[in-house]
Amino acid sequence: MLSAAKNIWIAVLVYGSIVVGFLVNNWNVIIDGNRDTTSNHSLSTEYANPEDVTLGNKVILFWNAFFYDEDFRFGFGREPFVKYGCPVSRCETTSDKRVMREADAILIHTPLVENMPSRPRVHQTYVMVQVEPHMSNSDILLPAMTGYFNLTMTYRQDSDIVIHYAHRKRNIAFAELVDVDPGDRPKSVVWVVSHCETPSRRELYAEELKRFIDVDVYGDCGSLRCPKKNNTYCRAMYERTYRFYLSFENDICADYVSEKLYHPLRYKIVPIVYGGADYDNVAPPHSVINIVDFPNPKDLADYLRYLARNRTAYNEYFKWKRTGTWFDLNPRQRIADGMCRLCDILHDKNYEYRDYTNIRNWWVDGSCNQTAMDNMISNWKHRS
Numbered sequence: 001m002l003s004a005a006k007n008i009w010i011a012v013l014v015y016g017s018i019v020v021g022f023l024v025n026n027w028n029v030i031i032d033g034n035r036d037t038t039s040n041h042s043l044s045t046e047y048a049n050p051e052d053v054t055l056g057n058k059v060i061l062f063w064n065a066f067f068y069d070e071d072f073r074f075g076f077g078r079e080p081f082v083k084y085g086c087p088v089s090r091c092e093t094t095s096d097k098r099v100m101r102e103a104d105a106i107l108i109h110t111p112l113v114e115n116m117p118s119r120p121r122v123h124q125t126y127v128m129v130q131v132e133p134h135m136s137n138s139d140i141l142l143p144a145m146t147g148y149f150n151l152t153m154t155y156r157q158d159s160d161i162v163i164h165y166a167h168r169k170r171n172i173a174f175a176e177l178v179d180v181d182p183g184d185r186p187k188s189v190v191w192v193v194s195h196c197e198t199p200s201r202r203e204l205y206a207e208e209l210k211r212f213i214d215v216d217v218y219g220d221c222g223s224l225r226c227p228k229k230n231n232t233y234c235r236a237m238y239e240r241t242y243r244f245y246l247s248f249e250n251d252i253c254a255d256y257v258s259e260k261l262y263h264p265l266r267y268k269i270v271p272i273v274y275g276g277a278d279y280d281n282v283a284p285p286h287s288v289i290n291i292v293d294f295p296n297p298k299d300l301a302d303y304l305r306y307l308a309r310n311r312t313a314y315n316e317y318f319k320w321k322r323t324g325t326w327f328d329l330n331p332r333q334r335i336a337d338g339m340c341r342l343c344d345i346l347h348d349k350n351y352e353y354r355d356y357t358n359i360r361n362w363w364v365d366g367s368c369n370q371t372a373m374d375n376m377i378s379n380w381k382h383r384s
């Protein structure tokens, strides 16, 4: 609360001094939103380029950048809605805060926001954007967001707008006949890792697994190195050398998966997964080995050795590559899917807005499982 209040006061001071001399009305609106409570979506005359914003389009303001991208990896104006083939495309985007008063929706990438607009007019739609789980050191402003947001745009399946890590494409011409002889690969398991201690405590599982099968560790947490800037070379080398690739997430959070799953799927290597998502939903059928399906790391190691000997069983993990379903990792496409949905909602008079009065309940509490590894460990200790 305190830090949020402080931020707002800093904003008042900083913007307050800018206000003197130019754009008085508009900058005031950002800080003190209570001035205009009427619903008038046409643009004020103060707006620098009134012709940029067409009457009837819903105006979407990017309050801050999406990571480094001012245009949210989507684009400005109406054009991207058309380009991406949105079913409802009468929307346009801008990052020009001078449209604050007229904007229909305000998108805030909350993990990286420095100061939030005060919650001004009820007719505006405030959208929380997050593509990664809540971390203790981010989202510092969340406590101040009571009664703030109207929509959520996150990787969670129960968001208003779901941003999938990978965009699922069906029936595209992608048919790869894979037949790998696992015996050609000299080694078993590779793990590429730079965060050595994580909330998921995946490192404890890897330690135990190493007792039963060879696990080579590349990156800051291991003794082997393959420079990141040489990624293509490294991945080809992993594919030639190893049969399995550890795809363990940093955090065990509902619906959350990352590139740790999708990158190895592009290669002829079988991911061994640990994460909070339902992998039947996020990965192709029979494409991964999930550690939760094994009572302990020893049994997993036994199964990996079995696959190393049984070429047919090993290649069953690549069968999906011939089905014509692929997961598109294009980061622009996933944002575009979300923006299309947002435009749709903004035009939908019957959309049932949810109550995010206590967004902390939804986003933070109970979203990530801090005890998943403890539970697993006590289970395997119990058995042995």
Ligand SMILES: *[C@@H]1O[C@H](CO)[C@@H](O)[C@H](O)[C@H]1NC(C)=O
Residues within 6 Å of the ligand: 039, 040, 041, 042, 043, 044
């Ligand atoms: C909206 O604002 C414009 C420009 O200030 C004004 O001409 C128009 O009458 C307003 N419409 C409504 C519905 O208030």
Ligand SMILES: *[C@@H]1O[C@H](CO)[C@@H](O)[C@H](O)[C@H]1NC(C)=O
Residues within 6 Å of the ligand: 119, 122, 123, 124, 125, 126, 147, 148, 149, 150, 353, 354
């Ligand atoms: C959006 O949220 C604000 C603040 O909680 C609320 O006053 C407003 O009614 C909400 N709008 C909709 C359409 O639910």
Ligand SMILES: *[C@@H]1O[C@H](CO)[C@@H](O)[C@H](O)[C@H]1NC(C)=O
Residues within 6 Å of the ligand: 229, 230, 233
């Ligand atoms: C990648 O690394 C390999 C082995 O160290 C080296 O032979 C190759 O030239 C590197 N490629 C690039 C593009 O740096």
Ligand SMILES: *[C@@H]1O[C@H](CO)[C@@H](O)[C@H](O)[C@H]1NC(C)=O
Residues within 6 Å of the ligand: 310, 311, 312, 313, 316
């Ligand atoms: C090898 O795997 C195939 C396919 O899963 C299975 O039908 C077969 O029985 C396995 N062979 C042996 C020797 O385990």
Ligand SMILES: *[C@@H]1O[C@H](CO)[C@@H](O)[C@H](O)[C@H]1NC(C)=O
Residues within 6 Å of the ligand: 292, 369, 370, 371, 372, 373, 375, 376
């Ligand atoms: C956390 O994960 C463990 C192990 O999968 C499971 O037993 C437990 O019910 C989960 N807890 C929550 C709150 O989801």
